[in-house]
Amino acid sequence: MPQTGYATAQSYYGKRLGSIKTLEHGVSGDVYAVDSRTLHLRNLNYDGQGPDAFFYLGSGNRPTGQGYQIPDENGSMEPLGAYRNQAITLTLPSGVTLDDIQWISIWCRAFSVDFGNLVLPSPISDYPRPQRIGRLKPLEHGVSSGDIVVVDAQTLLVPDFSYDGTAPDAHFWVGTGSKPSPSGRVVADENGSKDPLRAYNRKTVVITLPSDLTVFDIDYLSVWCEDFFADFGHVRIDKTSLNVPPSLKMLGVKPQTKLNCEVLDSDSSMEVRWAVAGESIVMQLVSNVEDGQYMAFGLSGHPTRSVMIGGDVVVAWLDRTTGQGYAHDYYLQAKSQCAGGRWLLSPTTRSA
Numbered sequence: 001m002p003q004t005g006y007a008t009a010q011s012y013y014g015k016r017l018g019s020i021k022t023l024e025h026g027v028s029g030d031v032y033a034v035d036s037r038t039l040h041l042r043n044l045n046y047d048g049q050g051p052d053a054f055f056y057l058g059s060g061n062r063p064t065g066q067g068y069q070i071p072d073e074n075g076s077m078e079p080l081g082a083y084r085n086q087a088i089t090l091t092l093p094s095g096v097t098l099d100d101i102q103w104i105s106i107w108c109r110a111f112s113v114d115f116g117n118l119v120l121p122s123p124i125s126d127y128p129r130p131q132r133i134g135r136l137k138p139l140e141h142g143v144s145s146g147d148i149v150v151v152d153a154q155t156l157l158v159p160d161f162s163y164d165g166t167a168p169d170a171h172f173w174v175g176t177g178s179k180p181s182p183s184g185r186v187v188a189d190e191n192g193s194k195d196p197l198r199a200y201n202r203k204t205v206v207i208t209l210p211s212d213l214t215v216f217d218i219d220y221l222s223v224w225c226e227d228f229f230a231d232f233g234h235v236r237i238d239k240t241s242l243n244v245p246p247s248l249k250m251l252g253v254k255p256q257t258k259l260n261c262e263v264l265d266s267d268s269s270m271e272v273r274w275a276v277a278g279e280s281i282v283m284q285l286v287s288n289v290e291d292g293q294y295m296a297f298g299l300s301g302h303p304t305r306s307v308m309i310g311g312d313v314v315v316a317w318l319d320r321t322t323g324q325g326y327a328h329d330y331y332l333q334a335k336s337q338c339a340g341g342r343w344l345l346s347p348t349t350r351s352a
Helices: none
Strands: 015-019 028-033 038-048 053-058 066-072 083-093 103-108 112-117 130-133 148-150 155-163 170-177 185-187 200-208 220-223 231-235 262-263 270-277 280-286 295-299 312-319 324-331 348-351
Touching: 130 231, 148 295, 200 262, 280 295, 280 312
Parallel strands: none
Antiparallel strands: 015 028, 028 038, 038 083, 053 066, 053 103, 103 112, 130 148, 148 155, 155 200, 170 185, 170 220, 220 231, 262 270, 270 280, 295 312, 312 324, 324 348
């Protein structure tokens, strides 16, 4: 796990899993878990001379040809070319996560030969993932928010952000220390502007740290007035417990920082919002639901048209007696009545 003050945009690539053991063809490199379905390899070497070599991964205590082939960094399933001290990012095959694997190898299919591997003692369950850090502590000018999500090491999603906009020189502000102070620095708003903040009324905003900062380098996020050295509200960042993905920028890809929003039903104010950071997509369902009601959103089971079978659906609701929110994830396996059970495969419930 990254330690306080040690991770920067130039050095943080996710959770380090280890180094590849060299066996044949000069294979070597370091392996990092970016999120549940992404690996990042650095200082990767391979002479490219194998006749039928591919990235492979699987479970068990040693590599075999029974694993999963991974497309290369360009999405190709052709035999690998040469690498010389390169950094690449690999996406696992559809339906496979790091919970399912215990090794990664450069494997020659033609001769069933392992050119180099990293074998782990157990499948990877503590891979980086977006993490909530709490709400802005309201102090002045109506500043408030929902639970802030560290989407990746340089991206923070602030839901339900409010601020009355009346201060002369207020900005998003980050820094180190036990509380916000003038020694911090301005962070651009969700539009990339460093102008004084306008009024917000329960808006969801995505804040991106500048190129030389990660969440491991700061102790707080604040709404700060430079003119009067005043903290209008802040949240502390406990860096010792953070295990979040690196940003695309850290992996050499320009990140997306804009929040996307689609209104699904204006009468019920139902919206789906999403932001992409690294290989993660953070989604938020927003609606004005009554007691006893729920809201649901699903992705089609077909890449080009709307199909229910094969879809991935989340059903969300609020227990008003406890204030606890829930999200129940379903995979639609077949057409069936909701109570039939046959259309639900491995549902997972998460509280929020």
